[in-house]
Amino acid sequence: MDRIAVRRDLHKIPEIGFKEFKTQSYLLQFIQNLPQDRLEVKTWKTGILVKVKGQNPTKTIGYRTDIDGLPIVEETGYPFQSDHEGYMHACGHDFHMTIALSLLEYYSTHEVKDHLLFIFQPAEEGPGGALPMLDSEEFISWKPDQMVALHIAPEYPVGTIATKTGLLFANTSELFIDLKGKGGHAAYPHHTRDMVVAASHLVTQFQSIVARNIDPLDSAVVTVGKIEGGTKQNIIAEKARVEGTIRSLSAESMTLVKQRIEAIVKGIEASFECSASIDYGSNYFQVNNDTALVGEFMEQADKLSDVSVIECREAMTGEDFGYFLKEIPGFMFWLGVNSDSGLHSSSLMPDEAAMETAFQVMTDYFNRIAN
Numbered sequence: 001m002d003r004i005a006v007r008r009d010l011h012k013i014p015e016i017g018f019k020e021f022k023t024q025s026y027l028l029q030f031i032q033n034l035p036q037d038r039l040e041v042k043t044w045k046t047g048i049l050v051k052v053k054g055q056n057p058t059k060t061i062g063y064r065t066d067i068d069g070l071p072i073v074e075e076t077g078y079p080f081q082s083d084h085e086g087y088m089h090a091c092g093h094d095f096h097m098t099i100a101l102s103l104l105e106y107y108s109t110h111e112v113k114d115h116l117l118f119i120f121q122p123a124e125e126g127p128g129g130a131l132p133m134l135d136s137e138e139f140i141s142w143k144p145d146q147m148v149a150l151h152i153a154p155e156y157p158v159g160t161i162a163t164k165t166g167l168l169f170a171n172t173s174e175l176f177i178d179l180k181g182k183g184g185h186a187a188y189p190h191h192t193r194d195m196v197v198a199a200s201h202l203v204t205q206f207q208s209i210v211a212r213n214i215d216p217l218d219s220a221v222v223t224v225g226k227i228e229g230g231t232k233q234n235i236i237a238e239k240a241r242v243e244g245t246i247r248s249l250s251a252e253s254m255t256l257v258k259q260r261i262e263a264i265v266k267g268i269e270a271s272f273e274c275s276a277s278i279d280y281g282s283n284y285f286q287v288n289n290d291t292a293l294v295g296e297f298m299e300q301a302d303k304l305s306d307v308s309v310i311e312c313r314e315a316m317t318g319e320d321f322g323y324f325l326k327e328i329p330g331f332m333f334w335l336g337v338n339s340d341s342g343l344h345s346s347s348l349m350p351d352e353a354a355m356e357t358a359f360q361v362m363t364d365y366f367n368r369i370a371n
């Protein structure tokens with residue numbers, strides 16, 4: 001297959017969680033054009049499961065890619081820039097899908113003993129596709145015995161992969177807070193309850209949670225990524241909405257951060273005479289790599305001539321792949337793609353040569369453990 005062409009096709013059609021309709025139909029068309037004798041295909045919502053039947057199977061090994069994009073206005077200047085105004089593959093899922101397709105194509109014509117299950121999972125960026133997929137009849141009937149996934153890493157050079165034993169990614173929780181006060185004329189602030197001012201105080205007070213409530217030897221993040229409020233420059237805002245995300249390395253810190261957020265919100269209600277509601281949206285479980293499986297993978301991958309393996313630290317990114325690993329042993333690793341701009345940036349430009357590294361590492365892995 002022409003990996004670069006496929007990646008660029010997919011790059012043009014980013015779609016957000018559970019709305020990956022064009023993506024699903026592109027993937028299905030690609031899969032239907034492969035030799036079908038070893039393949040079985042099921043769809044689940046906008047996702048797809050493809051089983052490659054083994055010759056003499058004793059287990060099933062799952063390989064998962066996410067398929068959704070992000071609501072970001074692309075600024076790469078690529079000639080194959082997103083056709084979907086306001087949306088972009090800014091987290092590498094176009095790479096992840098292309099790598100999965102190239103592996104699927106390879107194993108549609110190369111025999112292995114065990115079953116391989118390729119999982120094209122929707123909605124990783126939110127609201128989360130892994131948890132409902134795990135509970136679906138389609139997944140349960142083909143449930144793998146172990147699982148693997150990768151994620152692009154802009155900070156590492158092409159030819160490197162990075163991972164570690166145990167905890168790799170953080171626990172996450174989305175955060176949505178709606179504030180309601182009393183709007184009015186900008187010249188009569190004393191008759192109003194200004195929610196732009198209340199939201200500003202809320203965001204400022206959040207900064208003390210990590211600085212003053214979390215043990216400095218633990219780690220947590222409270223990020224507000226979006227504030228919405230008001231209708232016009234000379235009208236005092238009746239409403240404001242604050243949207244963010246919480247990250248923690250331990251379940252205890254996540255509970256503590258949420259308790260502090262609730263206390264601060266109560267304080268804002270009292271001091272600004274307003275009402276507030278908190279919604280934690282979707283929450284992702286931390287990614288824990290199985291020590292034995294990832295250890296064997298790192299040792300063997302390091303023997304490949306064009307690949308270097310880095311033992312990395314844990315990251316505050318989240319991944320709903322953590323839910324798969326909660327039930328099924330496996331691991332996740334970073335794939336170096338060497339981009340000056342990072343994940344979730346409008347100018348993320350990963351190096352397409354990294355897809356070959358992923359292909360080499362994964363075929364070496366599957367040929368070893370599925371035979």
Ligand SMILES: CC(=O)N[C@@H](CCC[C@H](N)C(=O)O)C(=O)O
Nearest residue numbers: 125126172173174245317318319
């Ligand atoms: C790898 C990556 O960037 N994952 C996302 C996962 C999103 C989690 C959730 N929707 C949230 O915003 O809390 C990340 O932002 O880490």
